[in-house]
Amino acid sequence: MNSPEDRECPEHNRERVDHEPSSSVHIDGDDDERTALLSPGISPESRTGHVSKERRTFCLFTFFNCNLIVLLWLIMVSIKSSQTGISYTAVVLEEVVQTDVSKTSFDITWLAIFRATVLLLAYAACKWKCRFPVASTTCITSGYAFFKILHTDYSGENSYKFVAIMMPITTFVVAWIEALFMDYRVLPKEQRATQRVHNQHNLHVRQHQSPRGEHPPTQEDDFHSLSEFVDGMDEGDDDLDLDLEDISHLSNEERQYVQQGEDAMRNVISMLGMESVWNKEKSRDDGDVYTLIGPNNMKIFILKMSLLCPPEVVYEEVMLRPERMPSWNRAVIDCQVLMRISDHTLVTYDVSAGAANGYVKPRDFVNVRRIEKQGQRYISAGMSTSHEDKPPSSDFVRGNNDSGGFIVQKNSEQRNACSFIWILSTDIKGSIPRYLVNKSLAEIMFAFASSLRQHLKDTHTQHRPSSGAVPRHSRL
Known part of the structure; x- marks a missing residue:
């Protein structure tokens, strides 16, 4: 009490x-x-198999980035609808079904959703401890962002064009931030934590197996x-x-x-x-x-x-x-x-x-x-x-x-x-x-x-x- x-x-x-x-x-x-x-009955693997604080931060950041790109696309659609006089629903349908990448921005949204899905499955659901998922999605995102900027029609003075330009730039930047955070923060710290747990587990086992009073020096x-x-x-x-x-x-x-x-x-x-x-x-x-x-x-x-x-x-x-x-x-x-x-x-x-x-x-x-x-x-x-x-x-x-x-x-x-x-x-x-x-x-x-x-x-x-x-x- x-x-x-x-x-x-x-x-x-x-x-x-x-x-x-x-x-x-x-x-x-x-x-x-x-x-x-x-x-002693719990193995180091079971103690280090759950999601770390850094990994949770990475997953939340990835989900936030995906939502940011979707939000930018919705803003662009809203501005385009008000400036062209076309209904909001019609603009959305036009963006979604358009196959010419120079006239749509929905492909960047799809790319962001794809990247977030892969990363969350790999690092949150499967708890992978390798760099391949984030490295491959960053390469794909970077390459497509360059392609998009070079092949998009930005003619005209409509303000929605500015948002359309910002979308590939934003997705390029956040993809690299995710890659750097995973490579320099998440994986190295988890590896050090795992090694410490293994060392401490082995030390504890040695202490119980060795004669009383003998303890390995540090x-x-x-x-x-x-x-x-x-x-x-x-x-x-x-x-x-x-x-x-x-x-x-x-x-x-x-x-x-x-x-x-x-x-x-x-x-x-x-x-x-x-x-x-x-x-x-x-x-x-x-x-x-x-x-x-x-x-x-x-x-x-x-x-x-x-x-x-x-x-x-x-x-x-x-x-x-x-x-x-x-x-x-x-x-x-x-x-x-x-x-x-x-x-x-x-x-x-x-x-x-x-x-x-x-x-x-x-x-x-x-x-x-x-x-x-x-x-x-x-x-x-x-x-x-x-x-x-x-x-x-x-x-x-x-x-x-x-x-x-x-x-x-x-x-x-x-x-x-x-x-x-x-x-x-x-x-x-x-x-x-x-x-x-x-x-x-x-x-x-x-x-x-x-x-x-x-x-x-x-x-x-x-x-x-x-x-x-x-x-x-x-x-x-």
């Missing part, structure tokens, strides 16, 4: 929603064409995130065989929480493997924010930053002590640990602060989180869930988190530094327009980054573990 208190004004378009994300996410491609990208960036993740997973590392934890003593409800956490973890790792298709949204001194399009065209936001702090400190402060987050993050007013199911899995209750002087109500979230140490990286992944102790309340709007979380990775180039990634995919519900939420989330992530830096700066001197010491709960 949309709360009447959720009134959003243009001047108050930033809502504080700062919490750890989560819920099973299957990465979508852009509106253009990748659905359920992480679902291109390096300023934070060395993915390359460091792989390099940091040494063969001699312990704490890698996390799937061997004993859950036989857990209840069915607790096992469901564990399964949700594992699903969120797999999705987060898959999103990390898709780093090559992240789109940079904003960049500041605190870090960079990237986006990825998720289900229902929802944006997944990704914050990447470097921290001059050992990864164990960030791990302990952010992942192991979520209930302390309200003390240093003003965007969170409450965080409670409802259940500690195992060393890896817990259920939390988070409340984000309201915004816009009360126009935006606080949101609350019930999340299941899974925490793992994989080599030299720490991951806290989660998703929204439900818990009997925290049903929806009229005091807050219950939000929903898709798979996301925090990743901390040791920086191999600096001894006391690490890379930090926050993946956020959230639906805050309520009546706030989605585009306003998207505009605010990047700013919220930067605010979180600034708060985290300050908190670590204030507490770093208190976290100097002796050599080889590991914080409590770190041996997951």
Whole structure:
């Protein structure tokens, strides 16, 4: 239910929603064409077989061009009828049955209808991915337009002659626009999208087939995130065989929480493997924010930053002590640990602060989180869930988190530094327009980054573990 208190004004378009994300996410491609990208049962071909946004635009443009030529012909017929004194119907019949191309313009109309029919059948109905239909119709249209201009009788000073001249010129121009749009926009972008889906599908398959913790590297960036993740997973590392934890003593409800956490973890790792298709949204001194399009065209936001702090400190402060987050993050007013199911899995209750002087109500979230140490990286992944102790309340709007979380990775180039990634995919519900939420989330992530830096700066001197010491709960 949309709360009447959720009134959003243009001047108050930033809502504080700062919490750890989560819920099973299957990465979508852009509106253009990748659905359920992480679902292993769906092949890349089925995900890329539908009509892309660019192809739809091309088909609409083709239909519009056909209507434009028909409209020009009707205008010409109307002008000719009024100037010659012949009835409109008689002029139409004369144009249609006339076989001398020098005395009629209806042939250009037929040509436009023919071209539109061929292109729509080829690219909309049959979904061809070749240039032959548009290339052949453009050649035919261009050749006939030249022929028409050279063999048409334009003698006389009647104004309808001007429209008759414009028709072959217009059909020539629009035919080439269609050809260029298909050749330089539609097909290349669809080919790139298809290749990305195949690559991501293959990556997902490899991740499920390879031993746990092994992930193929992608291109390096300023934070060395993915390359460091792989390099940091040494063969001699312990704490890698996390799937061997004993859950036989857990209840069915607790096992469901564990399964949700594992699903969120797999999705987060898959999103990390898709780093090559992240789109940079904003960049500041605190870090960079990237986006990825998720289900229902929802944006997944990704914050990447470097921290001059050992990864164990960030791990302990952010992942192991979520209930302390309200003390240093003003965007969170409450965080409670409802259940500690195992060393890896817990259920939390988070409340984000309201915004816009009360126009935006606080949101609350019930999340299941899974925490793992994989080599030299720490991951806290989660998703929204439900818990009997925290049903929806009229005091807050219950939000929903898709798979996301925090990743901390040791920086191999600096001894006391690490890379930090926050993946956020959230639906805050309520009546706030989605585009306003998207505009605010990047700013919220930067605010979180600034708060985290300050908190670590204030507490770093208190976290100097002796050599080889590991914080409590770190041996997951």
